[in-house]
Amino acid sequence: MSDTAEAAAGRLEAGTPAPAPGSVRRVLRTPGGAVGASLVLLWVLVATLAPVLAPTDPFAVDGPPLAGPSGDHLLGTDSLGRDLLSGIIHGARTSLVVAGSVAALVAVIGTAVGLVSGLLGGWLDDVLMRFTEALQVLPRFFLALVVIAFFGPGLDRLILVLGATSWPLLARVVRAEVLALRHREFVDAAVVGGASRLRIALREILPNAVPPALALLGLVVAQVILIEASLGFLGLGDPNVTSWGTLASEAQRFLRVAWWLTVFPGLAILLVVLALNLLGDLLVDALAGRR
Amino acid sequence: MNRRYLVRRLAQLPLTVAAILLAGFLLIHLAPGDPVVALAGQSGDAEYYAYLRAKFGLDKPLPTQLVIYAGNVLSGDLGTSYVLGRPVAEAIAERLPATVLLTGSALVLSTVVGISLGIYGARRHGRWPDTAVNLTALTVYAAPVFLIGQLVILGLALGAGWFPVEGMTDARSSVTGLPRLLDIAHHLALPALALTSQEVAAVARLSRVGLLDELRQDHIRTARAKGVAEGVVVRKHALRRALLPVVTVLGGRVGHLVAGAVIVEAVFGWPGLGRLLVTAMQNRDGPIVLGVFLLVAVTVVVANLLTDLLYSWLDPRVRYG
Numbered sequence: 001m002s003d004t005a006e007a008a009a010g011r012l013e014a015g016t017p018a019p020a021p022g023s024v025r026r027v028l029r030t031p032g033g034a035v036g037a038s039l040v041l042l043w044v045l046v047a048t049l050a051p052v053l054a055p056t057d058p059f060a061v062d063g064p065p066l067a068g069p070s071g072d073h074l075l076g077t078d079s080l081g082r083d084l085l086s087g088i089i090h091g092a093r094t095s096l097v098v099a100g101s102v103a104a105l106v107a108v109i110g111t112a113v114g115l116v117s118g119l120l121g122g123w124l125d126d127v128l129m130r131f132t133e134a135l136q137v138l139p140r141f142f143l144a145l146v147v148i149a150f151f152g153p154g155l156d157r158l159i160l161v162l163g164a165t166s167w168p169l170l171a172r173v174v175r176a177e178v179l180a181l182r183h184r185e186f187v188d189a190a191v192v193g194g195a196s197r198l199r200i201a202l203r204e205i206l207p208n209a210v211p212p213a214l215a216l217l218g219l220v221v222a223q224v225i226l227i228e229a230s231l232g233f234l235g236l237g238d239p240n241v242t243s244w245g246t247l248a249s250e251a252q253r254f255l256r257v258a259w260w261l262t263v264f265p266g267l268a269i270l271l272v273v274l275a276l277n278l279l280g281d282l283l284v285d286a287l288a289g290r291r
Numbered sequence: 292m293n294r295r296y297l298v299r300r301l302a303q304l305p306l307t308v309a310a311i312l313l314a315g316f317l318l319i320h321l322a323p324g325d326p327v328v329a330l331a332g333q334s335g336d337a338e339y340y341a342y343l344r345a346k347f348g349l350d351k352p353l354p355t356q357l358v359i360y361a362g363n364v365l366s367g368d369l370g371t372s373y374v375l376g377r378p379v380a381e382a383i384a385e386r387l388p389a390t391v392l393l394t395g396s397a398l399v400l401s402t403v404v405g406i407s408l409g410i411y412g413a414r415r416h417g418r419w420p421d422t423a424v425n426l427t428a429l430t431v432y433a434a435p436v437f438l439i440g441q442l443v444i445l446g447l448a449l450g451a452g453w454f455p456v457e458g459m460t461d462a463r464s465s466v467t468g469l470p471r472l473l474d475i476a477h478h479l480a481l482p483a484l485a486l487t488s489q490e491v492a493a494v495a496r497l498s499r500v501g502l503l504d505e506l507r508q509d510h511i512r513t514a515r516a517k518g519v520a521e522g523v524v525v526r527k528h529a530l531r532r533a534l535l536p537v538v539t540v541l542g543g544r545v546g547h548l549v550a551g552a553v554i555v556e557a558v559f560g561w562p563g564l565g566r567l568l569v570t571a572m573q574n575r576d577g578p579i580v581l582g583v584f585l586l587v588a589v590t591v592v593v594a595n596l597l598t599d600l601l602y603s604w605l606d607p608r609v610r611y612g
Binding site: 130230271 | 303307310311322430432434441496536540546549553558577587591592
């Protein structure tokens, strides 16, 4: 469920490999890049320092139920009188854990599949790419929904199912990079120098094939955050942790009386996803040899 | 279109569907928890458990169950709901029209509005209307569907009072014919708006970038140099190839819309497949969940196949494998 991530992958596959040095720094100097990077940094900081930053424990009853934003509770309270600001700060943690873990899984699987497919070629490449295509088509949201529905809510299985199914775009981009890099001069030089195939793969090709794929990772992770939030909204979030989706699902019942319950958690999700999309788009453009 | 390519893609279809079937079946039968216990309660007697097991065919070995299930699915029988006690296909067929209406309207709306906005932005490239469209699209694209839905309810239903908050028809009215259609359309407006907004953003961004790319090409410069009016340049010379990126993601958008529909139906109490699915999940009603999952997965796979075929027909340069 990632339209622009798919389009971005297409641009990367078609782009020239090994972009000019310094392109990442140039992206961070553009207004969009600066805003995106600052928001992502803020998200990571808030998530890491959640227990220090949050005024109260997110599960602690701390005031009157359904109180609007005020000096005591900057973002108001929920139906049990729990502080919404604390809930949102701790929710940042949940979304970062899910996003980070899925990103790690996707990076490892995607890179491995792309590298093997691109370097070895032949029937293995064929099989792997057909499998990648099939997986890419599968509706991930529904798969995650079915897994959570039958195995019960939990971050571990959510991370596993999203990580195991979100790597196809990355694999395709790494493979395209590998194919383009395979016959570059520096690789030929390594071959002439007598380097082993494994050494060439890991030391010469891998470091150059990975950066464009990592830019794509931002766009993939943005979609993962939206899926996690949507599942939470449907009441399929992990009950042991606070998450933005779960907070918003409670808002549904009190829509008539407590607008803050829907606006603030939704805004948190929007800002993080926006930041990741902004940054990912600009990096993809830069690394696809566009600017 | 290349016939070998067509045959190869069509041959992939049964394999993909079989894989989906197997995945869904294994997932549900390997999951912890016993549906019979969920249905009859913890302290039901052994005989009753055995009766239920036999009734739903759960007493047979797993491979046998799989073969029976696959055979049934191929003949259009998706099994019997544990909770509703009626055929899954019947329950799905009852809810399907509402979801098709919702996703269909959103698909049409997002295509028309999205492409128009994309053209609008691209033709004013670098000026403030372009920036405004672009920033709005970026923001809406990042918003979770339930937030848009809830904001729309707060603003247009609870606030302005122009639209009903939930449901598909007004419960008190028993009208038929045109008034009934108008009633449904009135109820459809907000859910369709919420579902379509993110897709509008995606389509607008894709068609804007596609058109900008195309307008930089040599044949466009030639057309402009010949003195062809700008509107004609865009419509006749650039648009067809510029919209290719929009076509490529058509199949993916169907999947995206159906996933969004589950959320939108929850927000607006829209009586479609999404509501059926969510209720079935709460009741651990395996056959319904599996049935909806199969239907959605096969729809998305077929939509993607059609997209690829359409794409290779529109752009003869594309040949897969």
